[in-house]
Amino acid sequence: MSYTHPETGKEGEAMSHETRKEVIHTFQVNFFAMSRLNAFPWDSLDGEIMTTTTSDIITEILQKTCLHPICLKNPPSLKYRRRFLTELIKRHEMLAAEPLDALYEALGEVMCAQEEDMCYKTYLLPTGDAVSLAENVALISQGTTGLVTWEAALYLTEWALENTHIFKNKTVLELGSGVGLTGIVVCLSSSLTKYIFSDCHQTVLQRLKDNITNYLTNSDSSRASVCVEELDWENVSDEQLQRIQANTIIAADVVYDPDVIACLVRLLSRLLNCKVQEEHPDVYIASTVRNPQTYDCFKKELEMAGLRHVVMKDSVAQVFPYNRATTIEMIQIYV
Template sequence: MLQEVQDLSWKYLRMYPLRDIMWKDIQINLVPLEYDDSIRLQKQILSNTIHHPIVQKYPVTLTYTRLFLKGLISMIEESNQEVFEDLYTTYTKLLSQNASSPHCDDFCYRTYNFSKAGVITVKETCKLICDGTTGMCTWEASHVLADWCCRESHRFQNKRILELGAGLGLLGLAVIQSCKPLSYIFTDLHHSVLKTLKENIYINLKEKHSGLTLQESEEATSSDDWAKGIQVSYSDTDVLIKRLDWERDTCDDDIEVILAADVVYDTDVIVHLVKILKDILSKRPRVVAYIASALRNPATYTFFKDALVDCGLHTCTETYHQYQESPSQPPVSITIHHILP
């Protein structure tokens, strides 16, 4: 497979911004081809994007697929090549599908290919806020912290890890698949987030899933179930999904590492975040915390740092990172705090 086709495949699977897809990279290879070779290349593109096995099970949005195919067909026509008939057929079928439902594109699947953690598919919303929470989509700091944890896997191997505000599970899934922790506890508060998180864990760990089936786990969604936690075994890692209210709950689990990403965004939330960090770190002096924060509001960021100091927590080191999903997206500054009691 051409490297350009492989790159295009992964961009499609993660719903990479269409305006940033470099169709010219494919066009350069397509223009000089004879008819049979041109059709062969187009078949390859179709089978590795729209008809990719992952997409057949976990599709991207209908709107994105339509626009992607429209761009692909336009590029082929501009290359003075005959368009593969299946491309037209697929596009026509997509246009005929009913997209009138207001929830048609509310949810989708994005599939990410991490260099060390491998392939991770995440169900998420296309909206910034869904069901009254921002936890139904992945955010920049989770990508940065996931990459960093994979590079620093020795810090997490055979460790008992707790994630605060796990959201849809991208960070935890990357750590589980690349760092081989002894145990990993995903925690969040919102019911819809927990339900989708559980589905994402099933999607990615099901090959060695020994807990509930997806259908059964969807039924186990009462407050008591979430408070007790739902267990899953994956290889040598014990996985637990549970509800944790930073304001009202305490954490009595045996842990050695705390992870959190994109949880520093509101001063009211920060007060409770620092409280739960203090509670855990003061009980277990050997526990360390790694908190990844996007610098969006300097005042909020300063409030977080001051709150840590006021609670007697110590930031051992801070590492600075830049994340930019694509050229048209603004770069985001991310800081990873290494916090000790």
């Protein structure tokens, strides 16, 4: 069966069962990650709506998003759910069908509720697991950017899922862990010995502890030992670094402020020269290159500190919904 889109005038055909299932899943993944609304497959939904006389696909999308148990327990922001439901209602009204009470009831609930500073983003893994993290609604709040998940952290997490062998039987230190996505996923997917989350902002550290408590417990003997360290790059002691004894160091989006580049490079130099079992640690840094001058400054500081780096160009499969057009570069640093 074919249809003509009411706004674009383009013709199309009804989707297959598998395509329909994929479209609904894409709606779910984007909804829980709070993707921009223009990232959703609205045209595909319109096509299905125009070739049927029922609201079935709208109902399924609603059940997989706003009415899903994950949303009921760990909801995206109110503003986001309002916008999503408003758009879904707009698409449903293209149907010459009876109003869908569940849609309006869901919108009514979020219209009456009061917005909070905190919301949840849920990241669906290839294993079927879901990681829900408490994040702040604002990108910058309480003087820090560490209360949200940034794109380079999503990329680093995808890379980690493809390279679990790198973490096998290792002690891993993550610099600037933020709300904890990468570390939680690494611990869930890799057979490592210990994972050390770290940050220096007190509010971030508390949020980080709250998030990892939901997924990682040392009482589970099948998982690695997990801890959270307050790590001040400027003032970290030799004793603290010796106690950490990390074989592998990872970080995402830590190269964004020219004022912290020098102390970051000094810390990396000290970490790389702390041999563990007679070997230098492996260091991997993923960065969103927002300011090329700042990023070039970081690389020059590495060179002046006697540290070499190589850009890792292997392709990484996309797992999470975010803009891959953004320039994200991952490097390995070594002495």
